Amino acid sequence: xxxxxxxxxxxxxxxxxxxxxxxxxxxxxxxxxxxxxxxxxxxxxxxxxxxxxxxxxxxxxxxxxxxxxxxxxxxxxxxxxxxxxxxxxxxxxxxxxxxxxxxxxxxxxxxxxxxxxxxxxxxxxxxxxxxxxxxxxxxxxxxxxxxxxxxxxxxxxxxxxxxxxxxxxxx
Numbered sequence: 001x002x003x004x005x006x007x008x009x010x011x012x013x014x015x016x017x018x019x020x021x022x023x024x025x026x027x028x029x030x031x032x033x034x035x036x037x038x039x040x041x042x043x044x045x046x047x048x049x050x051x052x053x054x055x056x057x058x059x060x061x062x063x064x065x066x067x068x069x070x071x072x073x074x075x076x077x078x079x080x081x082x083x084x085x086x087x088x089x090x091x092x093x094x095x096x097x098x099x100x101x102x103x104x105x106x107x108x109x110x111x112x113x114x115x116x117x118x119x120x121x122x123x124x125x126x127x128x129x130x131x132x133x134x135x136x137x138x139x140x141x142x143x144x145x146x147x148x149x150x151x152x153x154x155x156x157x158x159x160x161x162x163x164x165x166x167x168x169x170x171x
Contacts, residue, residue: 038067042097044076047133048154049089057081060162065097067171072098074110076134076165083159090151093125093165094133101170102130110134110167117160124148127169134167 024033044063046056060079065072076093100106106129115121122136136152 033069036067036069038065040065040097042095044078044093045095046078046080046086046157047092047094048087050087053087055085056083056087063097067098070101070171071168072096072171073168074166076163076167079162080157080159083157083161086154086157088154090135090153091157092133092135093163096127096132096134098171099130099132100127104129106130106170108167108169110165110169112163112165114162114164116162117158118152118163119156119158120152122152122163125165125167127167134165136163 042063042065044061045053045058047053058079059081060077062077063074065074074096078093100108108127110125110127112122112125120138122138124137125134126137127134137148138150138152138156140147140149
């Protein structure tokens with residue numbers, strides 16, 4: 001390995017490396033710089049196109065994220081306890097810790113790994129350009145082959161729903 005620097009090995013589990021000039025992979029250009037790393041938690045919640053969530057309570061709501069450069073990965077679990085006077089219109093999950101890329105054509109899709117107690121379970125989710133909200137999508141028919149083109153609405157919820165989502169998007 002020409003010009004390689006061996007940082008050595010140790011029985012220690014973790015090692016810290018501090019580079020005052022930055023760290024680069026595969027070149028010295030801006031695109032190769034590992035410029036940002038952050039991880040944390042946030043409290044995801046259901047929101048809608050109108051109204052407030054004054055009558056919404058949760059059994060569980062956990063959000064974690066990892067941001068590396070311009071890429072953010074979120075993991076979400078929400079378990080509702082009640083939905084007596086929730087928001088109206090199309091249902092979304094927010095507020096994400098970072099807004100998505102603002103290019104007008106930008107979209108990202110997420111995976112719903114678990115959905116329980118929904119009248120018609122969400123089958124997918126998306127985030128649109130510049131948004132910090134995830135839109136939930138359901139099938140436009142009853143077949144598993146139907147498109148996920150319809151929005152989940154407040155009318156699809158009764159108050160005991162659970163959902164687990166994983167999504168990676170660009171900021």
